Amino acid sequence: MLSQVRDLDLQLLRLFISVVENGGFSAAQGELGIGQSTISTQMAKLETRLGFRLCERGKAGFRLTPKGEEVLVATRKLLTAIEVFKGEAQGMADKLLGELRIGLSEGLDGQILERVGSAIRLFRQRNQAVQIEVLSATPAELERRLLHDQLHLAIGYFSGAQLAIEHQLLFSxxxxxxxxxxxxxxxxxxxxxxxxxxxxxxxxxxxxxxxxxxxxxxxxxxxxxxxxxxxxxxxxxxxxxxxxxxxxxxxxxxxxxxxxxxxxxxxxVQFHLGSHRGRQPSEAQQAFVQDLFSAFNRQ
The missing domain is CATH 3.40.190.290 (D-Maltodextrin-Binding Protein; domain 2)
Structure with missing residues (x-):
């Protein structure tokens, strides 16, 4: 019985599909690039793995058994699902996901808020599906939230006494x-x-x-x-x-x-972008920091 599907099993199932679509072992040789005896050996391995016969082959010609018909349908579904997964996985590899919690010092100049808005606009133009939360608080509260992992980033003026917080200058x-x-x-x-x-x-x-x-x-x-x-x-x-x-x-x-x-x-007063030194920034956080520095014309 086939209790687990391994890479070898997938190879054998693809060979099975090729044999069926070509109408037999002999006809599949050209497409598979292997001899008929090797194809026969591989099919036998697949039948052993499954625990039942997939096809009849001989003088009467090639034909699928009833179970072979069912395996053909199931195999096509499996291979289609694998391709769908590969496409979705590739999409996720290129896509920014997760969430960003950003703190702003209270009472910021409107021009500064516009620049933060510009950074968000740049970020939204990326391939992303990120939930962003923005809150306003006093510098002391922003620092506290950074230290307790309640914020990923904060814009404010900070004590400089917390070595766990990294500071990057944004504006004055x-x-x-x-x-x-x-x-x-x-x-x-x-x-x-x-x-x-x-x-x-x-x-x-x-x-x-x-x-x-x-x-x-x-x-x-x-x-x-x-x-x-x-x-x-x-x-x-x-x-x-x-x-x-x-x-x-x-x-x-x-x-x-x-x-x-x-x-x-x-x-x-110098305002900095604060983040926790001990936390590995997500891809989304790294991308937003880049967009923020672009909006503030800082490298």
Missing amino acids: EEQALYCTTGHPLFSRKTLSLADLHDQDGVHHPYRFLQLDEPWQSANSSARSEQVEGSLVFVLSGAHLAYLPTHIAAPWVRAKRLRAVLPEQLGFS
């Missing part, structure tokens, strides 16, 4: 210190660092870059882990806070916010 973002109408500094024509000495600034517990902020408030009664919270504190008129310049821009145009000593106290 400008930050400035702001106050609003009603704040004592807003209407002053000239300002100096001394004017900021006793001002109440917003403390950012999530900000890995806080030590890089040129102005450090010695008097802070406000805390926020998000850009929107910092903006709310500034708009209260009671606090100063660092904000991304693109977040503050519409409020500045409306004359509701003023940058405080931007030449002295403004600074740049």
Whole structure:
């Protein structure tokens, strides 16, 4: 009995099909490129493997037994299925599959979001069937999710203290210190660092870059882990806070916010693409990183 189908069995079954389609052993010699005695030996091996006779051969000519007829039908189905599998397997070999979970730092500039969108468009033009999830969070949360394998990639500014996270530079973002109408500094024509000495600034517990902020408030009664919270504190008129310049821009145009000593106290923040060093990136992840760097004009 044929309990397992091996490569040799497939070869014998293909020989069987050729013999049937050519009408006998003698006629199949030319197509198979082997002698009639070898064909007969191979057919005998197949019948032994199956445990029953497939055909009658002799002076009366070649004809299939009833079981041979059934094996012929089954063999054609098997070989067709193998070809279908080969085609699908080849398609999978050339196709990106799986999922991608991507984290974005909250409050990104619209132009940055457009570039991320361009990267997704480039990726979708590939031969792929990948489920993509995008979420927005604070840098600290993005870093935590990377470390716990809840994200494959994250775009943000990171502490640099986590050696398990690899960082690749993507772009820089400008930050400035702001106050609003009603704040004592807003209407002053000239300002100096001394004017900021006793001002109440917003403390950012999530900000890995806080030590890089040129102005450090010695008097802070406000805390926020998000850009929107910092903006709310500034708009209260009671606090100063660092904000991304693109977040503050519409409020500045409306004359509701003023940058405080931007030449002295403004600074740049480097945003990186973060990924876990200890995790082997999938083909989909590698392809998306390529498209992301293309969108950001980085090599």
